[in-house]
Amino acid sequence: MSDEPTTDGRRTADRDFEVDLDDVLEDDEDGDEGLFDDLLSGEPIFENKEVLRPSYTPHELPHRKDQINNMATILVAALRGETPSNILIYGKTGTGKTASAKFVSQELERTSQKYDVPCEVEYINCEVTDTQYRVLAQLANTFIAQNRAFVDERVEELRDLREAAEDDPSVLESDDDNDDHLDFDSPEAVDEHVEALLEEKAEMDDVPMTGWPTDRVYARFFEAVDYVERVAVIMLDEIDKLVEKSGDDTLYNLSRMNSELENSRVSIIGISNDLKFTDFLDPRVKSSLGEEEIVFPPYDANQLRDILQHRSEVAFKEDALSEDVIPLCAAFAAQEHGDARRALDLLRTAGELAERDQSDSVTEENVRRAQDKIELDRVVEVVRTLPTQSKLVLYAILLLEDNGVHNVNTGEVYNIYKTLCDELDADVLTQRRVTDLISELDMLGIVNAVVVSKGRYGRTKEISLSVPVEETEAVLEADSRLSDIENVTPFVQARFDN
DNA sequence: CGTCCACCGGAACCATGGGCCG
DNA sequence: CGGCCCATGGTTCCGGTGGACG
Structure with missing residues (x-):
């Protein structure tokens, strides 16, 4: 890729937007006076957070x-x-x-x-x-x-x-x-x-x-x-x-x-x-x-509860969890084909959220928010680390969605993608390749692509975004290689008008 | 029914960038 | 160095196809 990371044409981007972006991208530690004092004095929730991480290999695996x-x-x-x-x-x-x-x-x-x-x-x-x-x-x-x-x-x-x-x-x-x-x-x-x-x-x-x-x-x-x-x-x-x-x-x-x-x-x-x-x-x-x-076999909700119980005894301070937290985590994860990793993630994130709120116990509400956060984090991470070409394709889809076109088909995406590439001076891939990229996005769960036949009017993939538009857009625009994109969008917009 | 659209997706093929060997 | 090997990611080529339309 020959394009230089163009430093920064978007200093003037509107403030609201910048704030949003930070929220999405970072686990910001805010606290304006005595940065760490607050956090230290807060009632700690965790005893040992490591135990909840996926990398941790427990010495005891219940039900296995x-x-x-x-x-x-x-x-x-x-x-x-x-x-x-x-x-x-x-x-x-x-x-x-x-x-x-x-x-x-x-x-x-x-x-x-x-x-x-x-x-x-x-x-x-x-x-x-x-x-x-x-x-x-x-x-x-x-x-x-x-x-x-x-x-x-x-x-x-x-x-x-x-x-x-x-x-x-x-x-x-x-x-x-x-x-x-x-x-x-x-x-x-x-x-x-x-x-x-x-x-x-x-x-x-x-x-x-x-x-x-x-x-x-x-x-x-x-x-x-x-x-x-x-x-x-x-x-x-x-x-x-x-x-x-x-x-x-x-x-x-x-x-x-x-x-x-x-x-x-x-x-x-x-x-x-x-x-x-x-x-x-x-x-x-x-x-x-x-x-x-x-x-x-997948864990059922009860087994998940055991596992969580087990680990939480080490991970959390005593009484840091309210009654229904563990059952709720277990229930959420059980829906997700009994994924214990997910359950632990949920529990940890809920704990972190509670910690950030300076609360001394984890509540049901924290778990629900954790559920959302995890999903968002995943998407942000995936999108952020996408190769440039995939980002462009995704951006094209995003743009279409923005303009009220739902269930886009490959041809439309490809056209928009082409203009995007032109404006950004990027290589233009063939439609064949773009199809593959779309399929990849589909597998990552960022878009939803189904092949449908529209009879007379051909056979194509029907593509729809399966992630929140604004957050995704923010992440894409944070990529330095796409930073000029805002100047480009008017051109693309113009395309819609004819 | 057959047609025929507009793309799907397999396969074969190139280009590039890494490396070895004499 | 030139001739060779490799993997990867892209391109070219092309046959295949579900179903609305005539």
């Missing part, structure tokens, strides 16, 4: 005992040095899949340390790392890094040994923590070994983010895993996204690795939102991956 035990039973094999069956985990968002899996893997790694069995879990989120190349590269890099650390450790050990040998050569023979069964007959032999190790280490470069042939990355990864004896559990979260975007090659490669590995074993845990995603898989992959399947 069965699934967890199930996983554990399968994975103990790793602690015996055998290859555990591959596992597929199904369940909608916020049903505790990831949390449970992470919990189990933590336990697994902990136990493996206790008994000194080499066993590791690698977590990969396939929504972020969504191509074969990237998955392999990331895996390769973590293992390579580990191997380097391993070599360092070993070298350290040997140097100590060497040191000791200076004083008392007998340590060389009676070395009991010698796991490679190497015997050194002289201090020089130790040196040599160290030398060799360091040479190997020098070979262990990271895989670059892009550029290599995939099979080479694969080879590198293979080598890295096999470097020491271990069981590697690879956890692929949102595995359906990976399959969707880049096919099942990755899974195929991973699942047949075991037959060729000398020292180590790999086992895969796939986590999926989509029950049917195995339909697209090669039957071989399907059967090897789905050796064990575990389903996480």
Whole structure:
């Protein structure tokens, strides 16, 4: 993109609007005198907010005992040095899949340390790392890094040994923590070994983010895993996204690795939102991956209440919640296919709102407002981080909506989009591409696009905005690359008149 | 009925930007 | 360096299509 961030042609934008914008964009901490004093003196509501964040992995997951035990039973094999069956985990968002899996893997790694069995879990989120190349590269890099650390450790050990040998050569023979069964007959032999190790280490470069042939990355990864004896559990979260975007090659490669590995074993845990995603898989992959399947059903309102109860005891000060807060959060989230993450979000946001009001307890009202806020925040965030072209498309839709045209069709949007691009000096994408962008917006839940046939008058997408107009507009106009847009709108407006 | 609109959406194909290797 | 590999995101091309209209 060649357009400079044009500093700022909109200083004169009307004040009301600016205020609005700030409200939308930031969690503004207002308080004009003694900024922090007020906030500090206010009755604190939270004891420990972390517990309510999605990133937190709880030690106890209510109503997930069965699934967890199930996983554990399968994975103990790793602690015996055998290859555990591959596992597929199904369940909608916020049903505790990831949390449970992470919990189990933590336990697994902990136990493996206790008994000194080499066993590791690698977590990969396939929504972020969504191509074969990237998955392999990331895996390769973590293992390579580990191997380097391993070599360092070993070298350290040997140097100590060497040191000791200076004083008392007998340590060389009676070395009991010698796991490679190497015997050194002289201090020089130790040196040599160290030398060799360091040479190997020098070979262990990271895989670059892009550029290599995939099979080479694969080879590198293979080598890295096999470097020491271990069981590697690879956890692929949102595995359906990976399959969707880049096919099942990755899974195929991973699942047949075991037959060729000398020292180590790999086992895969796939986590999926989509029950049917195995339909697209090669039957071989399907059967090897789905050796064990575990389903996480959605929580019902009661279970959600338990979870919230559980966490709120840690998260909040005593008596900070009024009676109906938790049931209400649970009820809202239960409507949303039993999403626990949502429930926790709701509770946390409600707490934050109460806190900001300097109130000492969270009320039902806070929860309702939290519900709105979360939705708005989500939209703002999504829209803000949209690529420029998508923003333009969205803006076009917005403009149409502004002018009272509802259920717009692709052609109209494309026309407006074109004029917008012209005025802003941006590249104009083809209609084909714009269709895709619209579909993306649809999937993000920002617009609603349905293909309808208008008989004689063709077949098109009927598009309508599913987010509040003003807020969205504010966010779009906050983008520096679109900052000239206000000067442009008159031109577009003119188009409507003919 | 058949026609035919105005776009959908798959597939094949380019352009770009990253990187390796000799 | 030039020749090669790769992924990504865009473009070109084009067959496909639901249903109001004649």
